Amino acid sequence: MKGKEGKGKGFGILVTFCAMFLFWLLLSGIFDAFHVIAGIICSAIVALISHDLLVKGKGEKMLSKSFRFFIYIWWELWQIVLANFDVAYRVLHPKMPIDPRIIEFDTSLRSDFALVTLANSITLTPGTITILVEPEKGKFWVHAIAKKPADALLVDKTMQSKVTDVFMEW
Amino acid sequence: MVIIDVIVTLFLAAGIFFMFTGVIGLLRFPDFYTRLHATGKCDTLGEVLIIVGLLLDHIYYYVYLLPEAPLSVKLVPVKLIFLIVFIFLANPTATHAIMKAAYKTGVKPWKLGEERR
Numbered sequence: 001m002k003g004k005e006g007k008g009k010g011f012g013i014l015v016t017f018c019a020m021f022l023f024w025l026l027l028s029g030i031f032d033a034f035h036v037i038a039g040i041i042c043s044a045i046v047a048l049i050s051h052d053l054l055v056k057g058k059g060e061k062m063l064s065k066s067f068r069f070f071i072y073i074w075w076e077l078w079q080i081v082l083a084n085f086d087v088a089y090r091v092l093h094p095k096m097p098i099d100p101r102i103i104e105f106d107t108s109l110r111s112d113f114a115l116v117t118l119a120n121s122i123t124l125t126p127g128t129i130t131i132l133v134e135p136e137k138g139k140f141w142v143h144a145i146a147k148k149p150a151d152a153l154l155v156d157k158t159m160q161s162k163v164t165d166v167f168m169e170w
Numbered sequence: 171m172v173i174i175d176v177i178v179t180l181f182l183a184a185g186i187f188f189m190f191t192g193v194i195g196l197l198r199f200p201d202f203y204t205r206l207h208a209t210g211k212c213d214t215l216g217e218v219l220i221i222v223g224l225l226l227d228h229i230y231y232y233v234y235l236l237p238e239a240p241l242s243v244k245l246v247p248v249k250l251i252f253l254i255v256f257i258f259l260a261n262p263t264a265t266h267a268i269m270k271a272a273y274k275t276g277v278k279p280w281k282l283g284e285e286r287r
Contacts (some may be wrong), residue, residue: 029242
C-alpha cells in the first residue's frame with residue numbers, strides 16, 4: 001500500500017514537472033543552455049513543493065473525464081457567445097426586458113472540480129450568475145436576470161445533466 | 171494583405187462592441203446584481219475577441235511575412251492563448267466572488283417594478 005502511494009506521488013511530481021517545464025519553454029522561447037537549465041531547476045522546485053495541487057491522489061477514469069470535458073468546452077464556448085448576445089439585447093433594448101430573481105436548486109455533484117465547473121459555467125451562460133455554493137449538499141444559489149434563464153436551470157436542467165455526465169457523479 | 175486586415179479589424183470591432191454594451195449595461199441596469207450581469211459577461215467575450223484579433227495579426231506578420239523573426243517573437247501567440255484561458259477561468263470566478271460578497275453583506279436584489287438604485 002505504501003509503495004503504491006509513493007508511486008502515485010512520484011507520478012504526480014513527474015506530471016507537474018513536465019507541465020511546468022513545457023510552460024517555461026513556451027513562455028521563454030529561448031533555448032540556450034542557461035535558460036533551459038534554469039527552467040529545469042525552477043520547475044523541479046515548483047513540482048516538489050506543489051505537486052499535490054495539480055494532481056490529486058485519486059485519478060480514476062481521468063482520461064475519459066478529460067475527454068468528455070474537452071467536448072463540453074466547445075458547447076460551453078457557444079453558450080458564452082449566446083450569453084453575450086443575450087446581455088447585449090437586454091442592455092440595448094429600450095424597455096430593458098429584465099425581471100431579476102434568485103433561485104436555488106440541488107445537484108448530485110460533490111467533487112471540487114465538478115462544482116467549480118458548474119459554478120463557472122452558470123456564470124458564463126446567458127442571464128445567470130452563481131451567488132453561493134454549498135459543497136456538502138451540492139446546493140446552488142443563482143441570480144437570474146429574467147424568467148427564461150431561470151427556467152433553463154430549474155426545469156430543463158441541460159447544464160446540470162451535461163456536467164454530471166462529464167464528471168460521472170450521478 | 172487586405173483580407174487579413176479586414177478580419178482583424180472585424181474581431182477588434184466586435185470586441186469593442188461587447189465591451190461597449192457592458193458599459194451601457196453598467197449605466198442602465200437598476201441594481202448591483204444586474205449590473206454585474208452586464209459587466210461580468212460582456213468583458214469575457216469582449217476581451218477574448220480583441221485578443222483573438224491581435225493573435226491573427228501577430229501570426230500573419232511574424233510567421234507569414236517575417237519568417238526570419240526570432241522564435242521568442244513567434245511564440246507570442248502562445249502567450250496570448252494562455253491569456254484567453256486565464257480570462258475564461260478568472261472572469262467568472264471574480265464575478266462570483268463579488269456577487270457572493272454582496273449577497274453576504276445583505277445587498278437587497280432589485281425586483282421588477284421597484285425604483286432603480
